[in-house]
Amino acid sequence: MNADIPGRLFDVQSDDIVITVLPLVHVFGLSSILDICVRFGCTMSLIPRFTPAAVLTAIQRDRATIFEGVPTMFADLLSYPDLPSYDLSSLRVAISGGASIPTPVLDAFEERFGLVILEGYGMTETASTTTFNISEDERRPYSVGKAIWGTQTQVWGSDGRPLPPGPEHVGEVVTRGLHVMKGYLHNPEATASAFTGDWLHTGDLGYFDEDGFLFIVSRKKELIMGAAGTTYTPAR
Numbered sequence: 079m080n081a082d083i084p085g086r087l088f089d090v091q092s093d094d095i096v097i098t099v100l101p102l103v104h105v106f107g108l109s110s111i112l113d114i115c116v117r118f119g120c121t122m123s124l125i126p127r128f129t130p131a132a133v134l135t136a137i138q139r140d141r142a143t144i145f146e147g148v149p150t151m152f153a154d155l156l157s158y159p160d161l162p163s164y165d166l167s168s169l170r171v172a173i174s175g176g177a178s179i180p181t182p183v184l185d186a187f188e189e190r191f192g193l194v195i196l197e198g199y200g201m202t203e204t205a206s207t208t209t210f211n212i213s214e215d216e217r218r219p220y221s222v223g224k225a226i227w228g229t230q231t232q233v234w235g236s237d238g239r240p241l242p243p244g245p246e247h248v249g250e251v252v253t254r255g256l257h258v259m260k261g262y263l264h265n266p267e268a269t270a271s272a273f274t275g276d277w278l279h280t281g282d283l284g285y286f287d288e289d290g291f292l293f294i295v296s297r298k299k300e301l302i303m304g305a306a307g308t309t310y311t312p313a314r
Contacts (some may be wrong), residue, residue, distance in 0.1 A: 089213065094120040095168075096144040097136055099128045099151070106175050109206030110198075111146055130158035134166070141168040148176035153183050156190060169193055171214075175200065178294050181220055197222050199294060203278060205257045209292045221291035222284075229255030231292065233285055238274065243286040248295055251284050252277040 096115055100107035115122050123140045125132050128151060136142060152174060155161065172187070172195045184195050198210035199222035209225050211217030225231040231253040232240045241247040254276045261269035272279055284294040 090114055090118045090120060090144075092119040094118075094144055095140050095142045096120060096122055096146065097125065097133060097142045098122040098146075099125040099133055100146060100148070105200075105202045105206045106146070106148075110173070110175065128154075130154050131160070134158065134161065134164040137169060138165050143168055143170045144173070145169060145171075146173040146175075149174060149179040149183060152179060152187050152195070156183065156186055161190075166191060171196060173198065178222070184220065199223070199282075199292065200257075201280060203259045203272070204253060204280075205259070208251075208253050208257065208280075211291075218287070218289065218291035221287070221293050223292065224290050225253070225255075225292075226257070229253060229257050232277075233292075241285070243288050243290075245285050245287075245293070248283050248285045250298060251280045251282045251292070251294070253280065254278060 096111055098107065098111050098115075100111060102108050102112050111122065114120075121140075123136045123142050125136055128147075133145070133151070133155065137145065152172070169191060171193055172191070174184075174195050174197045179195065179197060184197075188194055194214045194217065196211045196213070196217060197220075198207055200207040200209070207226055208229065208231055209223040211221065211223035217223065231251060233247070233249040234252050235241050235247075235249045241249045252274070258276070258278045262272070281298050282294055283296045283298060284292055286292055
């Protein structure tokens with residue numbers, strides 16, 4: 079699927095205030111928050127460690143306009159007992175990544191907060207973002223969006239051929255373009271196994287719909303994420 083959307087991923091303004099609770103040593107926080115804020119001159123509201131109270135206090139105090147987080151953060155905010163006591167009317171958009179956000183959490187959060195969650199998909203090897211729902215008007219709920227500008231993303235079957243769209247055609251997500259890494263440092267074997275030509279194998283399983291929106295459904299195998307000891311298994 080070819081990307082045909084140039085420019086920024088979503089409409090960031092210089093007067094935006096972005097809740098920054100994601101670790102800046104991780105590609106999500108580094109590329110999708112810090113780099114974006116530097117590029118467009120908006121403000122970061124820094125929170126050293128995630129707790130619902132810390133995030134909600136910062137949103138109310140700083141009149142934050144953008145919240146970016148992983149699905150567990152959205153779920154924790156929703157279930158926080160004192161949530162109704164905070165003024166969160168300044169928020170205009172939320173962004174979720176790191177794993178597929180469960181449908182009930184997405185629906186409940188959007189209803190409670192009165193804003194949309196723009197979901198994206200990516201990995202460290204793709205400089206954070208591979209696909210994204212770029213705006214409220216151009217998104218597909220429950221999908222991770224379309225390929226970003228300058229990139230291509232496909233779903234391949236076991237024979238290495240692109241699959242047609244539809245939920246009955248689940249295969250491995252592969253991608254290529256200006257967002258893809260050159261290779262793993264000092265590890266040519268891992269680099270060779272990660273690529274077919276210039277296509278990067280993500281290890282994620284998904285499908286496209288007829289309009290080019292990608293849906294992630296699972297992984298080919300589990301991953302252990304370094305010293306954090308957490309596993310990532312996208313699921314609805």
